[in-house]
Structure formats: C-alpha cells, structure tokens
Amino acid sequence: MNLPYLSGEIHTDWREKIIKGCEEQGLAIEFSSAVTNHEASDAAGDVLGKDDNNFWRDHKSAKINAIRIKTNLEQCDLAIIRFGDKYKQWNAAFDAGYCAALGTPYITLHDEEFIHPLKEVDASAMAWATSPEQVVDVLKYTITQK
Amino acid sequence: MNLPYLSGEIHTDWREKIIKGCEEQGLAIEFSSAVTNHEASDAAGDVLGKDDNNFWRDHKSAKINAIRIKTNLEQCDLAIIRFGDKYKQWNAAFDAGYCAALGTPYITLHDEEFIHPLKEVDASAMAWATSPEQVVDVLKYTITQK
Amino acid sequence: MNLPYLSGEIHTDWREKIIKGCEEQGLAIEFSSAVTNHEASDAAGDVLGKDDNNFWRDHKSAKINAIRIKTNLEQCDLAIIRFGDKYKQWNAAFDAGYCAALGTPYITLHDEEFIHPLKEVDASAMAWATSPEQVVDVLKYTITQK
Amino acid sequence: MNLPYLSGEIHTDWREKIIKGCEEQGLAIEFSSAVTNHEASDAAGDVLGKDDNNFWRDHKSAKINAIRIKTNLEQCDLAIIRFGDKYKQWNAAFDAGYCAALGTPYITLHDEEFIHPLKEVDASAMAWATSPEQVVDVLKYTITQK
Amino acid sequence: MNLPYLSGEIHTDWREKIIKGCEEQGLAIEFSSAVTNHEASDAAGDVLGKDDNNFWRDHKSAKINAIRIKTNLEQCDLAIIRFGDKYKQWNAAFDAGYCAALGTPYITLHDEEFIHPLKEVDASAMAWATSPEQVVDVLKYTITQK
Amino acid sequence: MNLPYLSGEIHTDWREKIIKGCEEQGLAIEFSSAVTNHEASDAAGDVLGKDDNNFWRDHKSAKINAIRIKTNLEQCDLAIIRFGDKYKQWNAAFDAGYCAALGTPYITLHDEEFIHPLKEVDASAMAWATSPEQVVDVLKYTITQK
Amino acid sequence: MNLPYLSGEIHTDWREKIIKGCEEQGLAIEFSSAVTNHEASDAAGDVLGKDDNNFWRDHKSAKINAIRIKTNLEQCDLAIIRFGDKYKQWNAAFDAGYCAALGTPYITLHDEEFIHPLKEVDASAMAWATSPEQVVDVLKYTITQK
Amino acid sequence: MNLPYLSGEIHTDWREKIIKGCEEQGLAIEFSSAVTNHEASDAAGDVLGKDDNNFWRDHKSAKINAIRIKTNLEQCDLAIIRFGDKYKQWNAAFDAGYCAALGTPYITLHDEEFIHPLKEVDASAMAWATSPEQVVDVLKYTITQK
DSSP states (O other): OOSEEEEEOOSSSHHHHHHHHHHHTTOOOOOEEOOOOHHHHHTTTGGGOOOSSHHHHHHHHHHHHHHHHHHHHHHOSEEEEEOOSSSOOHHHHHHHHHHHHHTOOEEEEOOGGGTTTTHHHHHTOSEEESSHHHHHHHHHHHHHOO | OOSEEEEEOOSSSHHHHHHHHHHHTTOOOOOEEOOOOHHHHHTTTGGGOOOSSHHHHHHHHHHHHHHHHHHHHHHOSEEEEEOOSSSOOHHHHHHHHHHHHHTOOEEEEOOGGGTTTTHHHHHTOSEEESSHHHHHHHHHHHHHOO | OOSEEEEEOOSSSHHHHHHHHHHHTTOOOOOEEOOOOHHHHHTTTGGGOOOSSHHHHHHHHHHHHHHHHHHHHHHOSEEEEEOOSSSOOHHHHHHHHHHHHHTOOEEEEOOGGGTTTTHHHHHTOSEEESSHHHHHHHHHHHHHOO | OOSEEEEEOOSSSHHHHHHHHHHHTTOOOOOEEOOOOHHHHHTTTGGGOOOSSHHHHHHHHHHHHHHHHHHHHHHOSEEEEEOOSSSOOHHHHHHHHHHHHHTOOEEEEOOGGGTTTTHHHHHTOSEEESSHHHHHHHHHHHHHOO | OOSEEEEEOOSSSHHHHHHHHHHHTTOOOOOEEOOOOHHHHHTTTGGGOOOSSHHHHHHHHHHHHHHHHHHHHHHOSEEEEEOOSSSOOHHHHHHHHHHHHHTOOEEEEOOGGGTTTTHHHHHTOSEEESSHHHHHHHHHHHHHOO | OOSEEEEEOOSSSHHHHHHHHHHHTTOOOOOEEOOOOHHHHHTTTGGGOOOSSHHHHHHHHHHHHHHHHHHHHHHOSEEEEEOOSSSOOHHHHHHHHHHHHHTOOEEEEOOGGGTTTTHHHHHTOSEEESSHHHHHHHHHHHHHOO | OOSEEEEEOOSSSHHHHHHHHHHHTTOOOOOEEOOOOHHHHHTTTGGGOOOSSHHHHHHHHHHHHHHHHHHHHHHOSEEEEEOOSSSOOHHHHHHHHHHHHHTOOEEEEOOGGGTTTTHHHHHTOSEEESSHHHHHHHHHHHHHOO | OOSEEEEEOOSSSHHHHHHHHHHHTTOOOOOEEOOOOHHHHHTTTGGGOOOSSHHHHHHHHHHHHHHHHHHHHHHOSEEEEEOOSSSOOHHHHHHHHHHHHHTOOEEEEOOGGGTTTTHHHHHTOSEEESSHHHHHHHHHHHHHOO
C-alpha cells in the first residue's frame, strides 16, 4: 500500500490534495502517475516524427504514454482512480479494468451522480471515496493501524 | 477467433448486425455478451433482497452481472468493444482494460469523433473499426483467409 | 457459469435443491463436488495403509480428497460455498480463499447470523444468497438472460 | 522466510510471543499482519460514510481491510495461521486457502482438538505447530541452519 | 482426475496393471506416458542426423522426447510417478519436481526401502502408494465416490 | 503435439509437404498458420480505410494479422518455424521468441548455412530439422511411438 | 522505465549513444545488454570443452549467453531493439517476440528501409525510432515529464 | 545471475569451491542452499513432536526443509545442480524439474558417467559442467563480460 498509482482526471488538484494529505500524516508513500500535462501528453509521439493524420498522431503519443502507464500499473500495489465531471475519461475506466484483471486493488474517487454509470467499475473496487480526504484516511488506516 | 465477446453500447443494433453478417458469411462463430436488457441488468441483484440504498442496489446487481462478464472476458479469444454517442460507457472501457491486461486481442468500434478521447483504449487495440460491416470483414479475413 | 463447484456443508440437502432446481429450469450445468459421504471421506487414505496416529490418518485422507477438490476448484468457473450452523466448516472458508486467489467467482450461501464472522469471505464473493432457490435464480439469470 | 504474515486469532498474544521469540534469537524478520484492533477493524469503512445495514457496513470495512491483507498475503514468503478456541475464524481458513492457491508455504498453529476440523487446511500446510515457541524454532532453523 | 500421466520405471508392467485395473473398474480415464520403448527412446533424435558424440546424441533424443513429456505433464491433471529398484531414475524425480512447480497433484509409487531417499519427492506428493492396485483404488475413489 | 503452428517462409511448399506427409502417415493433426497469401496479408487492414503512409498501412495490416497469429501461437502445442534463403524473415524469429517466452516447444527447419545466425533461435528449440520429411518423422514418433 | 535492455546490432555504437545521451540528461537508468564482444560471445561455451561440430559449439555458447539474455529480458521494464543493415539479426527479432509474449514494452530502432520486413515486430512495439537521439528523448519524457 | 541456488550432493566440497572461486574473482554473488548438515536436515521436524513411524518423521522434516528450498528455488535466478556418485539424489533431479517448470535457468555439474541417466535433466539445462572451476568460469563470464 506504499506504491499507489493515481489515475484519471487531470483538471482538478485531487492528486496534490492526496499527496499533501499523506505527507501531513507522515506516511511513507511513493505515488506514481501518468503524464498530467495535457499538451505534453498529446505531443508525446511528435519527437518520432509528426503525423498529419489525427488518428495516428494520437496513436503514437498514446503508445509512448502507455510505456509509463503500463509499467506504473503493473508495479503499483493500489490504484486511486478519479472520475470528474468533464470529458469522457475512458482512460480512467480502462486503468480500472486493467487493475481488475491483474488483481490489483483500487479505490474509486467520484461524486454520487456517477454511482449508476460507474457501477461496473465500482463492483470490482475495494472502496468508493467521494473526497481526497477520505482517500488519505483510508491510506493512513491501511498503512499505520495496528 | 471463434469466441468473440461483444462489449459496450446496448442501445443500437450493432451486435445483431455483426452476428447476422457473420452468419451470412457462413462463419462458425460463437458470440458471447453481457446481459443487454437494461432493466433486467439493473435488477439482477434484486432476487437476493432489495436495497433502498442506490449504491448498494447497483453494487449487488453489478456483481451478479460481473459473474458472466468476467467469465466471458476470460474465455473469449477476441473482444469487439463498441462506443456509441450516449451515456458514459465506462464499462466498455473497463472491459477494454481488462482485455489489455490479459493480453486478449480486441477491436474497437466507434466513430471518428471519439478518436481523441479513446486514444488510450485504441492504443492497445488490434484494430479500430467504424462500422459493423468492417468488423465482419475482419472476422471473415481472420478466420477464412488462406 | 456451466461448471459450478458446490463447496461446504454436507449435512443438509442444499446441493440436491440447487441441482434439482437447475434441472427444473432446463439449465445445462455440470456440477462438481468433493466427496460428501462423511465416513468415506474420512477413510479415503486407509487403502494406502492404516495409521494409528489421528493426525496422520486425517492427513492422508485429506490429501487424497484434495486431489479431487483441487482439480474441481481449478476447473470450475463458479463456486457456491455453503456455511451451515454446525461444525467448524473451515474447509469451506479454505475453498473460498482458494477461489479468491485464483480469481474464480464464488457465491456464498448462509443465514443472516453469519454476516459478521463471514465478512472477509463475503467481501471477495460475487453475491451472498440465503437459500438454494436464490442460487438457482442467479444461475438461471446468468446463463439464460439475454 | 524473512517476510512472514501472521494470520488469525486476535484474542491471545501468540503474535507477540513469536515476534519477541524471533528477536531474542536475533533473526532478521519483518512480520506483517492484518489490523488486529477489533473495533478499528470493524469500523474501517465508516470513514467513507456510515451504513445502517449491517451487511453493507461489514462489507465496506472488510474490503478496506482486504487491501492490506491481500497485499500482505501476496508479498509474504510464509504465513503462520493461528486457530484459537473461540469464534468462527473463517478468515484464517480463508487466508490459508489463499496461500495454498498462490503456492505460498504456511504453517498452522493450533491445539490437538482441531486436528479433525482442520484436516483440509493442514493437508496443504508445510507444518503444524502447537505453540509459538515451536514456530520460532522452525523459523530459526529455516533461516540460520547451515 | 481423468487425464493421468504415468511417469518413471519402464522395466516392469506397473503401467499395464494400472490401466487394466481401471478398465476393470469401468473408469473413463485417458492415460498418457512418455515413450517406454527403451531403444526407440534413445534413438529418437537419430532421424535428424547421427552424432558420434554421446552427449549430443543423448541430448538430441532427450529433447525430442521432451516435446511429448512436457506437453503431457502440462496437460495431465494427475501424475503417477513410479520408482523401481534399478537405474538412477532421475527423470522420474525430474517429472515430480515439474509437477510440484506447476501445482499438478501427483502420487508416488515405490517400495518402503525408498522412503528416505524419496522424502523430498514424497513431501510434495498427494499420496504414496506401494502397489498398482492401491493406485487403482485411489483413482476409483477420486472419480466415482459420491 | 496435435495442434502445431507452421510459422515462417511463404515462398516454398514446406507447409504442404509436412501436412501431406502427416496425412500419409495417418496422423490426426490440426495445423494452423498465419495468412500465407502475400498480397492478402499486406492488404489485411485496407478494409478499415486506406493509408497513404507506408508505415501505418503496414502497421494496420500487421495488427489484423496478429489477431490470428497471436491466437494460434497461444493455442498451439508445438510450432514448426521455417527459415528459407530469401528475405529478412524477422517475423519467423519473432514467433520463435514468442514461443520461447510461453514455454511452447518449437522445432526449427533450416539449412546448414543458417546454423550460426540462428544459434540463439536454435538454443531454445527442441530440435533442428533440415527437411519437411524430418519434421514429419518427428511428429510421427512423438504422436504414435509406444 | 529505469531498467532497459538493449538488444540487437553489435557493430555500431548505438548503445553507447543512448547510454551517453541519458547520462547527459541526468537520467537514473541502469541498462543491461547481452555480451556484445563478438568473439567472446561465440566462444562462451568453450570453457566447458571444445566441440568440433559447428552446430553444437554454437549451441553450447548460445545457451551460456541465454542465461544472461533471458534473465535480462525478464527483469527489464523496457527493451530497445535495434536492427542494422548487416547480418540476419534473427536474435533481435527473437528478443522482440520474447518481450511481446511477456507483455514487456519495447521500442524498435531501425531505418525506413526496414518498415516492411519489420511490420510484425513493429506491430507489437510501443514505438519506432530511427535514431538513438529519439530513444533518449522518449526515455527522458517517460521518466521525467510531470 | 547474482542469486544462484546450489542444489544436490552434500558429501563433497563443491559448494565451497564455487563460493570461494567466485570470491577470488570478485563477483558479487549471493548464494543460497538447502540445509546441508545431514543430521540437522533429517531432524528438522522433530521440534514439532517426534514420530515413531519412519515415513511420517521423514515427511515432517522434508516439509520443514521444503519451506526454505521452495523459497530459494523461486527466488534464485540460476541453479547449479550437482550429481555425485553416491546415493539416489532424487532431490537434486526434483529441483531441476522444478526449475524447468518455472523457466529458471540451471547448470548441471556431474561426471561423464552420468551423461546417459541424466539426459532428460541435461536436456532442459543451460549448460553441463564437470568441475566447480567451470561453473565459476561460466558465472564470471555471465556477470562480467562486456
């Protein structure tokens, strides 16, 4: 429970809140994450030569990003998977399915309004949290409770 | 390639088109699928006792449905994963991630407008199709071409 | 979902009720089970030579029985695990843990009074049923619902 | 043999005896364990919102606890599994089954009176001990004997 | 328990006794075995060109034989491993280790005199038999006992 | 040994010779193979839309072909991997590496001149044959020899 | 992404360029590689006794080399696989197939002229680079980009 | 190649020769081994209570020893397996089979007289050495050769 992967939404500061909250609790945790800089992420493959075709440009960048994501997912011992209220966020659900197949425990972080559309994702989760603070509490309990 | 799983959208007839198309080509294929009757699926857990709490009712039903989905996903040798233009469809992306982790090949089926939000899902796919007819063509080629 | 293993209690007729209920529904299911004849099971190892020492006699018989149990558990695609109100039934919980580690879905079957002592076992289960009829309903839904 | 997991009974001091005994022998061992504070363990999920329903409250807490248990079980290289004379202790047998499926060696620790009900659990164990002192002896032998 | 592999000694008729015994009991079992014709086995690689060097001739033949042995060992659900009183029979112990690592149950068949030198091999076995008749009894029990 | 995959060179009739040779020996073998029609194989992805860019056209077709190749490689119990005297044939070596990692036995089929460049590929092979007739002999021995 | 394996061509300085480039970027990476001294590699098995037969001499050396290659391939979290313009380089394609089967991400490094013969190898790769500098850029992005 | 397991013969000083030889070469290697003190090994289980029955005494001790052997075998990245000229040494062949099934590379160490009886064990080995010095040479090459 010391190597969590933080997956999903990149437009709010939930990652920072969890990381800072754990630091304040003195927890020895090494978080990993995909690239969260949107432009950098979209342009990840451009160094290998630009493509005019949108599909292949995205494809190339997504595969470069997948090197890190795949490695992180396979090495983490817990994933926190965040669904916000914007965009499709299919990559977050993809990561959840990846964890489920590997048997890696994950916690979802989302509002009540997404209970129904996330029921399959939550069905394989170890917990559903609605705030970064709850995630910090769960991590603290899991790591420090005697 | 004879045991494909059909995952995703349940509001258009893409499943029927693929199944009928394969029959017309004389392909010996045994398709599997999650329960696609929306009300039946949502009520799957009610037989075990009703819950007033929305989360737990969904949770119970989703787990009952997961018995079949998980078994189908682990036994299929190919998945066709369809993203339509309605709803969140996080379960389809979840199935894609599950296949990716298992190393099971999958083909996505979606319109051009979803190229960007599905780039991570497509990055692990063996192919991206835009119509059921294309999927039938790929299945026919894969099974019958000498 | 066509090869369920029936684990646990051997002193009531829950196995027969499930098997008969599925037959009445016309479900094509092949159930497997450990040896449920108590004396035969305890004496399974005697053919290899009797032991005066209780531990070793039990040990030898338990290992003979484990040949079948282990094979059944690894080949089944679903386990139904029954906890009754007598005896320790640690073997049933052992089978549940075995399934959990393999990723094989299982359903528990027990009364309300065991909710608390079975919370860890139920936490990894796909469903908790309180009667054989409910199990039949779940199997019927899982196998036949479109 | 340096990362044993201590599973089972939480109402006697067998964990402390083993840990202290190993320290006295100068063995470099890092033990892990589930949360053994009964009330804290039962309330593990309350931080995510209280449930009136007993089953779901237990379910939520058990899953939070399972994050640590599952991680510990998969990382340990040996489990010591203790069965005392109170309560159902199905979670201990569940952990034994989990280890058996993973191929992780485990040692049971229990009195003679449980030989028969634990025969399936003992059949997959590497050893049966009746006192914490014996466990310490086995650990010492395994780690230090030339 | 319907696909046993018969490993080890090729100079007595223990295989035939087990196969015939099972037929007499009406058991539906499909046995597999390595090539038991000694000369044919030693010459298995000669078709690929003869080698003057003893080591390489044996090496080439052993690898050809390993195609069948490896496939049989990985597909069997039980192995019967026989140690007689002649020759080194390291290949039989090798097969036992292979089964142990795969988690495939095996039964050893040997006389009392070999208890001590086979203690490591027996430690991972599900049973130790001293006659083909005992093996037939165990198979009959495992397959037919209710 | 009844489900061999035939990998590699598509410009000579080695596949036909092996298949015919096995038929003449009355062996019940079900061979599988990638698409061996060169133009069809190169155009496999065109049905999903043509690409002007050479890399992506090849990429798309290679992935469609990989659906069948990957499935065949994972289901086969033996691979015959042929290296001829033309072209780079990196796909044949790729298949060999894939088999090696899966632990699937394979036999190489190539002339003496390739002993040195194929030494790594041969090091993981079960046998090296120089003619289709030798492969048939090995298959016959492996399947029929008592 | 901190333990890359460098596979393939040993006649140009692409390894040195990547290693030096990463050092200049301050990346903490531990590269591994097969033995790249050609004569030493060919003679790896000679210490175990010389063979007159070319095939067996190569075989013995290739197996000694495979101890390191196999260990490196299974421990690396990324492979860079280089195809140059000389020799058959089947060992590089073999390594690529090995990675593909293990699910280990790899990047190919080759010129445009090899797009077509490497299409199957590239189809399973995460990226195709044409210069060591591009590989350094991808590593830098993957390891350091926020 | 830095965590080799030394398996087999305990009556000559081959282990010491290899360990000392590697030290003299300055190789950073951490060797592991089963208990090699014969009396201690045979008495490993006595601490859990003595058995009059020879089989069960050996069984209990062998299982205690298996805790360490199994852990070592699964953690090592190379095994050196020695066959001497005394005793049955079935445990050494068992360890070889265990490694073969896990895909762990191993080197055999034995005299020429055992070429024929060890042909199956050698067929899965990466090398056959006839002296501890040769093993040291192979380790040095594998670890230090550029």
